[in-house]
Amino acid sequence: MISESFIKNLLNKDKRSIARGITFIESDNEKSEYLLQEIYSNCGNAYRIGVTGPPGAGKSTITNQLAKLFRSLNKTVGIIAVDPTSPFSGGALLGDRVRMSEIGNDTGIFIRSMATRGSLGGLSKKAVDAADVLDAAGYDFVIYETVGVGQSELDIMKAADTTIVVVVPESGDSVQAMKAGLMEIADIFVVNKSDRPGSDQAVNALKTILFLKSHDEKTWMPPILKAIAAENKGIKEIVDEVEKHKNHLLQNETYLLKREQKTKSRIKEIVETKILRELWKNENEQLLNTSIEKVVIGKVSPYKIAGEIIENFKESINGNK
Helix, strand or coil: CCCCHHHHHHHHHHHHHEEEEEEEHCCCCHHHHHHHHHHHCCCCCEEEEECCCCCCCHHHHHHHHHHHHHHHHCEEEEEEEEEEEEECCCCCCHHHHHCCCCCCCCCCCCCCEEEECCCCCCCCHHHHHHCCCHHHHCCEEEECCCCCCCCCHHHHHHHCCEEEEECCHHHHHHHHCCCHHHHHHHCCEEECCCCCHHHHHHHHHHHHHHHHHCCCCCCCCCCCCECCCCCCHHHHHHHHHHHHHHHHHHHHHCHHHHHHHHHHHHHHHHHHHHHHHHCHHHHHHHHHHHHHHHHCCCCHHHHHHHHHHHHHHHCCCCCCC
């Protein structure tokens, strides 16, 4: 089991202990659950920022520059860079970690690359648990930088306090066609690489979409910022808007409400994961395997087999009472 000294070191920002703790979480074993329970009373202080958007938009560069600016303000930063999982090896490509090597040696910054592990939302489910570790360790900010798969990154809305959606000037013609969901999750829009042709068109396209949204005086209207992250231009404006958004949430008493909603969604997800794990224990897996041929040749309906599996699961629960 995990020792008290290990937990104490983790809570004191010992990078080796933090890295090992996140490894426990990725392994998804009893140690991970015990660790999260033990440190949870120390969570809730870090402000969580999500950086998302289509591939090639410059999310890693913006994350890199944000971290440097936060450090200049004497704030500590934990970064969770969620990389695509290789469909062949199951490993993460770890590209973001390579690109962020410039800040990797800063004692006030911790960077961890994590694989999506098939999560369609662009955010590894374990990334949220890893953020708890960084939060408990005392980092002021936790930045999620998600897989650039464009329109399926809605998971980040459930994890971040402020979500930054990064696009590029070339997105101007396609912004209108973007899934409404991606538009809905943005608290801040950043048109990066704005020195390229088409940046004004991209800004106008975003303004048009935002104008059509219903809003009142309490509604936060996402600002649209221009940036050239590679030259560190527009980064201060992004940080300023993050602070404004945080203040808006606090003033309208939606900060805690938003966190309550995220926590409720997370608990549901944990419950569903635990139930699925119990459901697919040996007996039901065997029933599925022995019945699959009958389903394929049309002798039995998939719904009938699914019903039998659920009934078996109910019986196993009742039998353990």
